[in-house]
Amino acid sequence: MKRLSGKAALVTGAGQGVGQGIAYALAAEGARVAVTGRTLAKLETTVAEIGRRGGTALAVECDVKDAASLQRAVARTVEAFGGLQILVNNAQEVPLGTLEQVDEAAFAAGWESGPLATFRLMKLAYPHLKKNGGSIVNLGSPAAKRWDMSGYGAYGAVKEAIRQLSRAAACEWGKDGIRTNVLMPLADSPAMAWWTRERPAEAAAFVATVPMQRVGACEADIGRFVATLCSDDCAYINGQSIAADGGQAFLG
Template sequence: MLDQFLKNKTAIVTGAGQGVGQGIAISLAERGATVALLGRSLDKLKATLEIIKQAGGKSLAIRVDVKNPQDLVAAVERVVAETGGIQILVNNAQEVPLGTLLEVDETKIEAGWQSGPMASLRLMKLCYPHLIGDGVIINLASSAGMRWDMSGYGAYAAVKEAIRSISRAAACEWGPEGIRCNVIMPHAMSPGLKWWTENRPDEAAEFIASIPQRRIGECKQDIGDFVSMLCSEQSRYVNGQTIALDGGQARVS
């Protein structure tokens, strides 16, 4: 039996239908949290919900387009109505704009901006009243912002670096009210990364070779379980940090 150190906590996880979001949601539920699963595909969310249910955990699935402010308002209201509050917010959902500066589609950049930093900020503000006292926010950025060669990654890195700035501001502004906000930069075998390794095998091989541990992380064991720890009382003095969960590849500054 795992330690239920998040018992009586409610968590929201966006993009919880697959990949890193799913891994985080499952881990939080294993530690006792009731997890609100948010995402665009109800079928994928139901798959995560079933995994949690089979393990004896508690969750609810809410179809949401994180780019739609009204969807976010309705989701937060439903979570509070059904669970009584919110103590943990994990902003994981992100549409990824890839391509060189001359090639990348501006509509994809806008979608990246709206699904990433804007959605994160909106949910942070909506959850803020419920997080006061002992709340935890975990936002996801990317080590793409640390690449020495940014070719093809400038737009993606830009939206992810905006999330880091918002997160640091929240840590400073809301810390006195008992709210912690941290950022993780994970490498894990999500569907997106799997697609990348299959479609850019040479680049992916070079990428993996640059990881000191020579492997890509597991969504639940390497990323989700760390997030659970970061939400725990044992991490109560960790605030305003960007933490790379990448086997030692990135040097974060």
């Protein structure tokens, strides 16, 4: 029997990159997956691939910066699958640049799509997760643990806010059978491709500091770990921040 059989999951930003890889891996372990994002065509591609592999998925258009859209996404997931046991908050707009370069609109978008959306979705999912126990995985970033935060202050700020919300949820909801953890991935996502293209020297220098000397694959390295984290194999793992980055970040 697959490790996530009978469970329903909602993954934000699942039309591409890390979110898509996570959706594929959850479905491969038997979960029924609601894939959400702003671009329906991308979501339908994810759903079609999951179906081709024999899994079950639902495409749900959703703007994580809109509270009503989040509410509809959770309602559609529960209506379609009869419940919700796994929530993955992956979608994030990235406010990248020095403090002088990042304007208030970009920082607000990072806040609204990151910690505020995470806060809202966790609260919307809570009553459903509480029914039979469940798992929340929120996406942080190793970029928030750089020794030199020049150019990453705004991005690091919103990602670290997510970590604090996650720790609070782990402590407050653990008694309800809900586990909350943070994953900090380094993956070959569209964001990584953009960074490599726009800042090739910086990206190459960073990858050279990864002990395993490679960037992780969205499904094989990141998605499969999330599937494991959401399974009973990790039933006692709660409130942790875990870097899936080939050993680059030091969280001590």
